[in-house]
Amino acid sequence: MINYKDLGLVNTRDMFARAMKGGYAIPAFNFNNMEQLQAIIQACAETKSPVILQVSKGARQYANQTLLRYMAEGAVEYAKELGLKHPEIVLHLDHGDSFETCKSCIDMGFSSVMIDGSHLPYDENVALTKKVVDYAHQFDVTVEGELGVLAGVEDEVSSDHHTYTRPEEVVDFVTKTGCDSLAISIGTSHGANKFKPEQCTRDANGVLVPPPLAFDVLDGVMKELPGFPIVLHGSSSVPQEEVATINKYGGALKDAIGIPEEELRKAAASAVCKINIDSDSRLAMTAAIRKVFVEKPAEFDPRKYLGPARDNMKKLYEHKIVSVLGSAGKLAEE
Ligand SMILES: O=C(CO)COP(=O)(O)O
Ligand SMILES: O=C[C@H](O)COP(=O)(O)O
Ligand SMILES: [Zn+2]
Ligand SMILES: [Zn+2]
Numbered sequence: 508m509i510n511y512k513d514l515g516l517v518n519t520r521d522m523f524a525r526a527m528k529g530g531y532a533i534p535a536f537n538f539n540n541m542e543q544l545q546a547i548i549q550a551c552a553e554t555k556s557p558v559i560l561q562v563s564k565g566a567r568q569y570a571n572q573t574l575l576r577y578m579a580e581g582a583v584e585y586a587k588e589l590g591l592k593h594p595e596i597v598l599h600l601d602h603g604d605s606f607e608t609c610k611s612c613i614d615m616g617f618s619s620v621m622i623d624g625s626h627l628p629y630d631e632n633v634a635l636t637k638k639v640v641d642y643a644h645q646f647d648v649t650v651e652g653e654l655g656v657l658a659g660v661e662d663e664v665s666s667d668h669h670t671y672t673r674p675e676e677v678v679d680f681v682t683k684t685g686c687d688s689l690a691i692s693i694g695t696s697h698g699a700n701k702f703k704p705e706q707c708t709r710d711a712n713g714v715l716v717p718p719p720l721a722f723d724v725l726d727g728v729m730k731e732l733p734g735f736p737i738v739l740h741g742s743s744s745v746p747q748e749e750v751a752t753i754n755k756y757g758g759a760l761k762d763a764i765g766i767p768e769e770e771l772r773k774a775a776a777s778a779v780c781k782i783n784i785d786s787d788s789r790l791a792m793t794a795a796i797r798k799v800f801v802e803k804p805a806e807f808d809p810r811k812y813l814g815p816a817r818d819n820m821k822k823l824y825e826h827k828i829v830s831v832l833g834s835a836g837k838l839a840e841e
Pocket of ligand 4: 602697740741783
């Protein structure tokens with residue numbers, strides 16, 4: 508049993524309270540490998556931003572959960588080396604799928620967990636989330652629950668149909684479970700193809716324009732739960748210049764489209780305190796690597812393509828922090 512506080516990590520409580528007051532959101536970036544983690548920490552150190560490092564089930568399988576945990580511990584020291592006296596780094600389990608997974612993360616030093624019972628019948632979601640909260644809170648670990656189903660991977664019935672969060676359920680859910688934040692569904696989804704072309708319109712230049720998010724649902728939730736931290740999953744913007752680079756250098760991404768950054772700015776200014784971004788980092792990494800492979804086909808030192816990939820991800824993370832989420836300069840102590 509290791510407590511995250513001994514690793515220099517923090518939970519989300521204070522971070523979210525400040526983000527709520529200040530009208531900005533904390534970036535939640537997924538990481539699976541060293542270059543991604545370096546890019547995240549470099550971006551946070553330069554912008555003096557708090558950050559949530561997310562580990563998914565897929566990341567645990569790919570990289571090993573113990574190794575990722577030690578990498579996050581190392582990230583605290585790395586952030587200090589880069590000049591932050593008091594880094595604020597959360598190590599968070601993304602989409603925890605069982606009590607056992609959440610417990611094992613808490614026991615090895617995670618400071619925050621998501622228990623995703625959104626696909627379960629309501630009462631089962633409540634019971635599972637409460638069980639995780641009761642365990643987590645003994646160690647001051649914060650818990651994110653979820654109500655509503657995101658389109659796509661979370662929605663196994665059909666990807667056409669998604670279920671927005673029902674504002675009339677949120678007070679009951681939060682009261683019964685004691686969760687610290689709530690992920691909601693208002694039209695975002697995971698991956699780089701968030702909308703079908705037929706759901707979109709086209710602007711004067713023929714560029715796809717996605718349908719707007721359901722801000723009325725977010726408003727409804729905020730009315731029911733004033734001051735409660737809300738989380739948005741599936742919030743990559745799918746930068747079209749990265750998509751174009753990937754396709755120029757041999758990729759085959761079709762109809763890739765994300766959430767316009769203007770909508771994320773609006774969400775960040777509201778009760779949305781955590782914005783999850785993974786796909787954009789994957790696109791930035793892939794674009795940079797493809798470019799090197801095509802332009803320098805004789806290169807075989809991985810540092811020569813993973814280095815540019817890291818730089819491109821760092822640029823993306825900084826952009827999100829500074830120009831979209833507004834978390835730059837928001838550390839509690841300098
Ligand atoms: O929600 C996410 C991780 O939980 C990531 O969403 P994106 O696929 O939009 O980056
Ligand atoms: O929620 C999804 C995240 O982007 C993690 O994705 P993954 O399950 O492929 O690691
Ligand atoms: Zn979910
Ligand atoms: Zn997610």
